Amino acid sequence: MRQQGGERKEHEEPEEAGKSPGARAAHGGWAWAVVLHFFLVNVLVMGMLKTFGIFFVAFREEVGGSSEQVSWIGSIMSSLRFLGAPLVSIVCRGLGERPTSLLGAGLVAGGCLVSTQATSVPFLCISMGLLLGLGFSCLYQAAAVMTAKRCRARLGFSNALARSGMGLTFLMAPFTQLLLDFYGWQGTLLIFGGIMLNLVPSSLLLRPISTRHSSAKTQGCESPMAQKDPETPDGGLDGTTDRELHPHKAQELPTTERLLMSHGKDVSDPTNPSALGKLEKPTPGRSSPETATGAKRSNKPLSATKKETSQPLLDLSPLKDPVFFIFTWSFLFSHLAYFVPFFHLVARARTLGMSSMDGSYLISVAALCGRSRQVKLGRATRKKRKNYPNEAFSEALVAPVPSGITEMLSQLLSGWVADQNWTKKYHFHVTYLVLSGLTNLLGPLATTFPLLLAYTVAFSVSCGGFMALVLPVLVDLVGVEKLHSYLGFAAFFAGIAAIGGPPLAGWLYDYTQTYACSFLLAGACALLSPLSFCLEPWAQRWKLKRARLSPDPRAG
């Protein structure tokens, strides 16, 4: 095995040296193409979710149905985006990212087009809620994992760059309103379907990564991924990322694997056992779930193309992994902490006696890059429904670009800082979470407009910081091979939080009659979420022990 690995490696070195700088640049370029696609996905998906509030009014008036029923559409749409993730991760691993993304784009565009023929709310629930929700989750999952796979050294920055697409969604609101005024909701949905079709060519940019090369020089978004062989775009090559093998960029590797390699590895040929070890990792994962992340070496002979088809499609191993729980706990609470304040910021401004315009100004300050849950707003604050188009409009009109840029900048900065590898990424994540928790706890003290504005800016900065790091932290913890299943299940739990959050916040308001409690709740959630990261070293040690206990035939 080792011999073969060695031969393979030697064989590939000259091949790689033969590749010109032009090819290297092209390879790096594809990574940026993936970032572009992810950016577009963010813009369109988030834009659609946000502008649903505008459609809400149109649907209620024209298609009929009560507010409650119509808001179900938006709820299904946005929650399915998360809840569909495990299913989508199965599809992704079976088909590969590019086909899944194409499927997602097709679902979204098709859903929009079918919705133009809608005559009743249940129809819309299925056509718009279900189809769009599933399409969004397909798109999102494929794009996120592809970004993680392609951009290794600069995952933080690229992720932040792609997420900044959410900041541009404030442009969608006036645009949608314009379309609605011109063409009515059916015409608008038709045109939206067309716009979503644009995701098809951008999905084509997600070129599959070929498995044949175990290169020594694969670094990140800017350096070449030498394995990118356009001649063998195998579908479904997600389990085969063997680029990150060599120990130069130790930080890229998931922490457990790194520890294992340094502990249990033979010294003679450092890269090769790890190369094959990585290659073989998914296969043992199939037969014995507990070795999913543990035993990296096995005796099974592998061929590169066969490997990924032998992975189980439904991989439940994340549910047995303590690291997964750590991450999901944090993800869940940080999500809760994220949108509850947005949700109540305007209402709180109103209770403090500020005009509705000021309140919208605050929301636009904060929610430009955030996900404004206008739909959920509809379910819990029934009285304020009439304000939808006005608020969305004032959100767009008053949109203070500086503040939107603040959150964008904070995301980019935090991504860049994380990429510098000064310390483990999750330390940054924890810091931002704690900051946001403190900001939220101090939030009830903000009683005048300037103070609320300061709170909003501080909150956006810390939110931008931690949101940008979610994906890099997950990649850090579990590595790219298993990213699909982990991301799928984590998103599922986050979706549960997303569904439960706003009604919980609304109930809390009804119970305590003041919005201060929502901020305290958000602050508490934000402070709870980093707690699980304290357990991370223990979890890693536990996994190591388990891996060592399992038989390791290649130890010799």
Next chain:
Amino acid sequence: ERNISLANATTVELSCKLDPNFHLRNPQVTWKRGNETISHTTKAENSWSIKLVIVDSSKMGSYSCIVKGDEEIRATFYLHVPKIEAREKPIITYEKDTAVMVCKSDSTPMTWTWYMMRGNNPVIINESLWTDKYLISRLSANVTRLRILKLTKEDAGVYWCEAVFQLGESERKMELKVLSIMAPLKPFIAIVAEVIILVTTIILYEVYSKRKGK
């Protein structure tokens, strides 16, 4: 300023109360409607009231109480028939589709009537004359709905619903716009064309680089 909407004949009592914190020595309070003064029927410690019996639309309008102290303070009550709620923005529909217009009021009117503008003349929409074109239904006591089937371009224009109350009439205008299906289809086709061009470019590039790699 207060708005009071009245549908049926009733008796209304309007009263002006002075805030006890305002110590005016000799407050002079007069009730006026327009320019004519009405004598107040009851006077209490710091409040002056008038009672009005309203049976028809002639008694509707604005009534104000004026307090003369150091400054003149005025409070106005507007008595009017209930306002009708309907879509404010133009209703956009497509040819061969159905248009739905709904009017809602707070109180129950005696009758609802729908009008449309033909040329410069308002025309009552008589359901029985065009049964397959217009459908008027009373969804509830306070809500009426007009449905126009098989829309054509000529149906575009101004429509209004009128509610007749005991104390007067109230109406609300709505605008209907009828677009042809081609209207949104043109941008859509343009976008689809752009998408096809992009897709073709990318596929061609991939095929080309595959060949080059070989």
